[in-house]
Amino acid sequence: MNKALRPAVIAGNWKMNKTPAETSALISEIKPLVANADCTVIVGVPFVDLSEALEAVKGSKIGVAAQNCHWKESGAFTGEISPVTLAGMGVEYVILGHSERRQYFGETDRSVNARLTAALAAGLKVILCVGETREERESGITAEVVRKQIKLALQNITGEQLKNIIVAYEPVWAIGTGLTATAEQANDVCAIIRACTAELYDNAAAQRLTIQYGGSMNAKNAAELLAQPNVDGGLIGGASLVAADFAAIATAASK
Numbered sequence: 001m002n003k004a005l006r007p008a009v010i011a012g013n014w015k016m017n018k019t020p021a022e023t024s025a026l027i028s029e030i031k032p033l034v035a036n037a038d039c040t041v042i043v044g045v046p047f048v049d050l051s052e053a054l055e056a057v058k059g060s061k062i063g064v065a066a067q068n069c070h071w072k073e074s075g076a077f078t079g080e081i082s083p084v085t086l087a088g089m090g091v092e093y094v095i096l097g098h099s100e101r102r103q104y105f106g107e108t109d110r111s112v113n114a115r116l117t118a119a120l121a122a123g124l125k126v127i128l129c130v131g132e133t134r135e136e137r138e139s140g141i142t143a144e145v146v147r148k149q150i151k152l153a154l155q156n157i158t159g160e161q162l163k164n165i166i167v168a169y170e171p172v173w174a175i176g177t178g179l180t181a182t183a184e185q186a187n188d189v190c191a192i193i194r195a196c197t198a199e200l201y202d203n204a205a206a207q208r209l210t211i212q213y214g215g216s217m218n219a220k221n222a223a224e225l226l227a228q229p230n231v232d233g234g235l236i237g238g239a240s241l242v243a244a245d246f247a248a249i250a251t252a253a254s255k
């Protein structure tokens with residue numbers, strides 16, 4: 001982290017977990033534990049839990065994120081959710097381009113760019129996920145893969161809009177596997193993302209960009225990962241479902 005340059009952000013991605021009632025309960029548990037955290041704290045909940053989450057975070061600084069949104073404001077897209085609807089509810093953030101969306105639901109760099117453009121236009125802030133698969137890492141093409149994802153996702157996004165984007169580097173092989181990138185691996189790729197952003201915009205924009213690491217981050221390994229200069233926070237799956245563990249990560253980011 002380099003808090004002099006950019007805010008530290010700890011976000012939970014709850015994925016397809018928790019009912020509305022369970023969402024209220026877990027946020028109530030998290031709330032006092034992160035009350036003094038010196039970092040931005042966000043919970044990313046399922047769509048149908050958003051109302052409860054927005055209600056439950058009242059009186060705290062916890063932000064609420066959706067886990068996806070469509071690229072149109074409205075229309076004949078059965079089962080989809082508009083970014084305008086999310087913004088209208090009071091949702092502040094949306095996670096886009098998660099590897100599970102890319103892997104299981106056919107998301108492409110192109111559709112991620114379209115969703116991101118629409119989300120920003122609706123006034124949402126975006127957590128943009130990128131990351132290589134195990135095969136890509138073993139083939140030595142991590143940098144190319146991540147640079148391509150960043151360049152295509154940010155196509156036609158202005159420097160001004162970039163201020164509303166957080167990037168999450170999530171190596172696919174580390175997600176939900178218990179395998180964590182080493183602190184050095186995480187820092188190296190976050191640095192590649194920052195350098196790529198400097199090429200696309202300028203150095204000031206790149207230095208302002210918060211880049212999270214995600215992939216089996218937990219209460220034990222968070223401090224070491226967050227001590228890296230280019231790792232500005234975490235996007236946390238499994239450990240974000242346990243209040244004490246999630247809070248411990250926020251505490252590590254408060255140092």
Ligand code: 13P
Nearest residue numbers: 013175176215216237238
């Ligand atoms: P885990 O922390 O469960 O590995 O999930 C990471 C992730 O995908 C967050 O978006």
